[in-house]
Amino acid sequence: MTFDLKRYKDQLSQLVAQPSVSCAAPDWDMGNKPVLDLLATWLEERGFSAEILPVPEKPNKFNLIATKGSGSGGLVLSGHSDTVPYDDNRWQSDPFELTERDGKLYGLGATDMKGFFPTVLAAIDALADRPLKEPLIVLATADEESSMSGARALAEQGQPQARYAVIGEPTELRPVRMHKGIMMESIRVHGSSGHSSNPALGHNALEAMHSVMGELLKFRGELQQRYRNPGFAVDLPTMNLGCIHGGDNPNRICAECELHFDLRALPGMDNDELRSAIDRRLRPIAERSGTDIVLSELFAGVEPFEEPETSDLVRTCERLTGQSAEAVAFATEAPFLQSLGMQTLVLGPGSINQAHQPDEFIDIGQLAPSVDILSGLIEQLCINPDSKG
Known part of the structure; x- marks a missing residue:
């Protein structure tokens, strides 16, 4: 399918331009609602019902749940809306202005993990004329980089509900079914x-x-x-x-x-x-x-996270990526989504090696394959859920 790089860059540029640092140090900590407002607007334009929920006891912190379709199954595509702090004097360009150099897009959060959301939008657009038999839910959380308070709140509230969840942390498009606590x-x-x-x-x-x-x-x-x-x-x-x-x-x-x-x-x-x-x-x-x-x-x-290697979601993602599921050392929000009863896996564009450092970037070469994988997931789990793939 055709990937619109210009649209992707425009969307990521707007997300990067909205500072959303989360940090245990109050001098650094920021709210995340402007990022969620952008995502909610884009998703509502695509027929989603978007709800922005305050995180209890966390002023200026919010989660976004955007849903299209209905049913007892379906797929959650999840990412966090915050970034880590930054070393302004060590960046070669403005951290809040998306900059392209040598096939890479530079900006704070470009790979970890604001860059995931425009690939989700591109996958949605590619399948816009296909009716959903099961719901597609886009989730954006608060404070993953500090306390994970956004995901904790959702787990306590018992939402969202679906059969499958994919978290788009940067894994270089390799499916990840285990990480340490x-x-x-x-x-x-x-x-x-x-x-x-x-x-x-x-x-x-x-x-x-x-x-x-x-x-x-x-x-x-x-x-x-x-x-x-x-x-x-x-x-x-x-x-x-x-x-x-x-x-x-x-x-x-x-x-x-x-x-x-x-x-x-x-x-x-x-x-x-x-x-x-x-x-x-x-x-x-x-x-x-x-x-x-x-x-x-x-x-x-x-907590440590493990999705069984025999689960439907692991096998589907292995088939779509052509790679076996593996383990990583870094922690994610996967245990919280898994606790809601969903088969859960971590899979997204970009490399964790570029995260949490000056001149963070996402490789443009990862983007079109990411859209293809996400489109395949939506196709199999929401449009043709009865298909064996």
């Missing part, structure tokens, strides 16, 4: 200060944290002995001790120390169970050291 945790040790000439005058939080770190590394080793998945390039769960802060002077007993770490679990592991296991291991250290040790979440975390 992620937890980001804080451990704070509360001791008591005193003159360093007499250790009995206080309880040293740094020394207790030394024991905590040893226990975490021991736990990591046990997990890596117990869990392996050859589908991943790094085929075991990982734990990274990321940063530590504590104390204020060499001649004072350290009263406070805090460690931040992440843990990336394989499918089949459970974040809550891991957190409980860590908490149990910290209690004896607190008792021995005379300190108070508190484990807390830095953010709510994302």
Whole structure:
């Protein structure tokens, strides 16, 4: 089918021009409604019913659910509307102005993942004269890059409902059926200060944290002995001790120390169970050291994701792409959509290697094939759902 690159560039240019950074740092964090307003307008022009829903307890954050057709099955094509922050002085061009160079389109969010939405629109246009037997739903979420609050809210609200969901994260058009989960945790040790000439005058939080770190590394080793998945390039769960802060002077007993770490679990592991296991291991250290040790979440975390290799959606996407489904290390909103009862898979244009860095781009060569794949999905799952393909 014919791909209208000019229309694609015009739509992506408008999306990129609307800043929608999400970030845990308030100075960076922005709303996303202007992006959703654009998408809603374009989809309503194509016969969709569009609803923009506020994310509870998140001012200026919204989700978009746009639906065409009805039925008990159907397909969700999903993407997030936010971007990460940017290093303005390291870009060769304006991050908010789409720029074409050497067969690539540069702009903040071009590949992660505003560039997905115009391919969805192009696929819809290519099949505009074909009636839908099952619904087609376009979903755009808030805050994927920070808290995933948009997808969490939808999961709690029980919507959208369909049989299948494809998330258009940049996978270079390879179907992805597995990814690791992620937890980001804080451990704070509360001791008591005193003159360093007499250790009995206080309880040293740094020394207790030394024991905590040893226990975490021991736990990591046990997990890596117990869990392996050859589908991943790094085929075991990982734990990274990321940063530590504590104390204020060499001649004072350290009263406070805090460690931040992440843990990336394989499918089949459970974040809550891991957190409980860590908490149990910290209690004896607190008792021995005379300190108070508190484990807390830095953010709510994302569970590991796996869609069975035998699922209809995996087989359909493998057939349409000509590639076997694989695993990636980065986390997505897939667990939240899967929790709604949908067969779920990650598949989109662009490379994750270009995401989260200056001069982010999407390769023009990925666009027409993406439209072909999405058109095939709509054809098989919404227009001819009874077809075996």
